[in-house]
Each structure stands twice: as C-alpha cells, then as structure tokens.
Amino acid sequence: MKIKTISILAAASAAIAVMSFSAQASGNADAGAKKAETCKACHGEGGAKPIQAEYPVLAGQHEDYLAAALQQYKSGKRKNALMNGFAGALKPEDIRDLAAYFSSQPSELKMKY
Ligand code: HEC
Numbered sequence: 001m002k003i004k005t006i007s008i009l010a011a012a013s014a015a016i017a018v019m020s021f022s023a024q025a026s027g028n029a030d031a032g033a034k035k036a037e038t039c040k041a042c043h044g045e046g047g048a049k050p051i052q053a054e055y056p057v058l059a060g061q062h063e064d065y066l067a068a069a070l071q072q073y074k075s076g077k078r079k080n081a082l083m084n085g086f087a088g089a090l091k092p093e094d095i096r097d098l099a100a101y102f103s104s105q106p107s108e109l110k111m112k113y
Contacts, residue, residue, distance in 0.1 A: 032101025060107025
C-alpha cells in the first residue's frame with residue numbers, strides 16, 4: 001500500500017516536471033506582442049487580419065507550427081522573399097515569443113472537419 005502511494009507520487013511529480021519543462025520551452029506571449037509590431041504591417045492586428053487575402057492568418061495557429069515555419073524561413077529551408085528576410089533577423093527566443101503571442105490571439109482559423 002505504502003509503496004503504491006509512493007510510486008503514484010513519483011509518477012505525479014515526474015508529470016509535473018515534464019509540464020514545467022514544456023512551459024519553459026514555450027515562449028512568452030507578452031514579450032512576443034512587443035516584437036510583433038513589424039509583423040502587423042502584413043499579417044494584421046494580432047495576426048488575424050492579413051492585408052492581402054493570400055497572406056496567412058497567424059492568430060490561433062498552433063504555436064509549434066508557427067515556430068517551425070519561422071525556423072524554416074530563417075534557415076532558408078522554406079523560401080519566401082519577404083519572410084526569409086524578416087525571420088532571418090529573429091533570435092531563437094524571438095521566434096518562441098512571437099509563436100506564443102500569435103497562437104494566443106483570437107482568430108477565425110478553424111479545422112474544416
Ligand atoms: C511584408 C509583409 C510581411 C511581413 C512584414 C511579415 N510577414 Fe510573415 N508572411 C508574409 C507572407 C506573404 C507569407 C506567406 C509566405 C509563403 O507563402 O511562404 C508569410 C508567412 C508567415 C508565416 C507562415 C504562416 C503559415 O501559415 O505557414 C509565419 C509564421 C509568419 N509569416 C510570421 C511573421 C512574423 C512573426 C513576422 C514579424 C517578425 C512577419 N511574418 C512579418 C508576409 C509578411
């Protein structure tokens with residue numbers, strides 16, 4: 001009985017450790033908001049209203065997707081004349097913060113099914 005309780009506690013604290021690790025890996029949305037001024041020129045307020053229909057909505061997109069896209073623009077793996085330039089200037093911390101900010105913004109982005 002006692003051993004069972006201890007192993008449940010051990011499992012619970014391991015889960016908490018994992019959760020706090022992922023919280024650390026995620027960016028700071030408030031810091032991201034301050035870094036997002038230039039982005040709004042094309043992606044709109046909060047990344048929700050792009051100035052042109054073919055520019056992507058960032059608001060409400062998955063944080064890890066946004067971060068991956070920015071890393072790929074920065075490395076040149078994903079090519080776009082505009083975004084390669086903007087992402088190239090971002091530090092890894094900026095990418096995390098911007099991804100956290102845009103993913104937390106209200107959006108009409110939704111799954112089709
Ligand atoms: C001059 C206009 C412009 C500015 C400024 C701009 N973007 Fe973009 N962004 C675009 C365009 C156009 C695309 C689509 C490119 C493509 O087809 O790959 C894009 C794509 C993206 C994507 C990929 C979205 C997806 O759904 O795959 C992300 C993420 C992104 N931008 C983030 C940012 C961030 C963060 C900033 C500010 C640091 C920023 N953008 C500034 C025009 C801009």
